[in-house]
Amino acid sequence: MSSLILENVTVDFPIYNAKSRSLKSQVMSLATGGTIGSNSDGVVVIRGLDNINVNLNEGERLGLLGHNGSGKTTLLRVMSGVYHPTVGRIAINGKCTSLINISLGIDPEATGRENIRIRGALLGFSAKEMAAKQAEIEEFSELGNFLSMPVRTYSTGMQLRLAFSISTVIEPEILIMDEWLAAGDEGFQTKANERLHQLVNQTKILIIASHSKELLVKNCSRILWLEHGKVKMDGDAETVANAYFGHL
Numbered sequence: 001m002s003s004l005i006l007e008n009v010t011v012d013f014p015i016y017n018a019k020s021r022s023l024k025s026q027v028m029s030l031a032t033g034g035t036i037g038s039n040s041d042g043v044v045v046i047r048g049l050d051n052i053n054v055n056l057n058e059g060e061r062l063g064l065l066g067h068n069g070s071g072k073t074t075l076l077r078v079m080s081g082v083y084h085p086t087v088g089r090i091a092i093n094g095k096c097t098s099l100i101n102i103s104l105g106i107d108p109e110a111t112g113r114e115n116i117r118i119r120g121a122l123l124g125f126s127a128k129e130m131a132a133k134q135a136e137i138e139e140f141s142e143l144g145n146f147l148s149m150p151v152r153t154y155s156t157g158m159q160l161r162l163a164f165s166i167s168t169v170i171e172p173e174i175l176i177m178d179e180w181l182a183a184g185d186e187g188f189q190t191k192a193n194e195r196l197h198q199l200v201n202q203t204k205i206l207i208i209a210s211h212s213k214e215l216l217v218k219n220c221s222r223i224l225w226l227e228h229g230k231v232k233m234d235g236d237a238e239t240v241a242n243a244y245f246g247h248l
């Protein structure tokens with residue numbers, strides 16, 4: 001059974017070149033972002049997440065809502081292992097894939113084909129599994145002869161096509177997304193959308209951050225509303241979305 005559990009998770013970002021004396025006290029509810037404070041050494045600290053508790057089980061589809069800087073991306077990054085909690089712990093059960101920063105790790109000097117191979121190895125595919133995946137990824141990307149060219153020669157859209165084709169070939173049990181991924185030109189977008197829908201439908205646990213009510217209500221069963229790194233509301237998707245969009 002897949003599950004994802006966060007217990008008392010706090011994430012602090014120490015900012016060594018900021019001066020705490022220049023910070024003015026602000027009315028919290030007016031400010032965007034996390035809480036800015038300082039630690040015992042006088043170092044300025046931005047608290048991205050503040051004591052978050054989430055328990056996700058198979059079948060759950062969690063949406064993240066909140067103003068700019070409320071902690072959505074930080075939470076997604078903690079869930080995908082990019083950040084470690086400063087305090088608290090996280091337990092992940094199941095194969096987890098994050099579709100945030102899909103272009104990260106693409107080597108511009110290597111060819112498209114080499115990049116597919118490199119990423120496959122990083123994802124833990126065996127040589128045999130990779131041979132089948134390689135053909136599938138190449139075909140999906142529709143990059144043709146460009147697959148033999150270094151990625152630095154690609155346009156932005158072509159790079160995205162490659163990154164998208166690679167990142168979505170895996171079938172995760174836990175899927176983490178920051179907004180709905182859009183890649184490529186019109187033709188490719190239709191195809192990319194279909195693939196994303198497939199992934200979202202197949203995954204056992206979904207976590208997606210978005211500013212779109214429609215997207216969240218359509219894809220999620222539960223929504224966590226974050227404010228200044230804290231949980232403001234957690235509940236049924238429609239109820240939380242109505243409360244959030246009603247307060248704006």
Ligand SMILES: Nc1ncnc2c1ncn2[C@@H]1O[C@H](COP(=O)(O)OP(=O)(O)OP(=O)(O)O)[C@@H](O)[C@H]1O
Nearest residue numbers: 013033034046048067068069070071072073074075
């Ligand atoms: N790498 C970092 N270094 C310092 N502070 C950070 C870093 N990443 C995030 N923060 C801070 O943590 C808080 C939460 O940011 P986060 O990116 O998680 O917000 P968000 O809800 O995803 O916002 P948005 O809707 O604008 O994408 C903000 O106050 C931000 O300034």
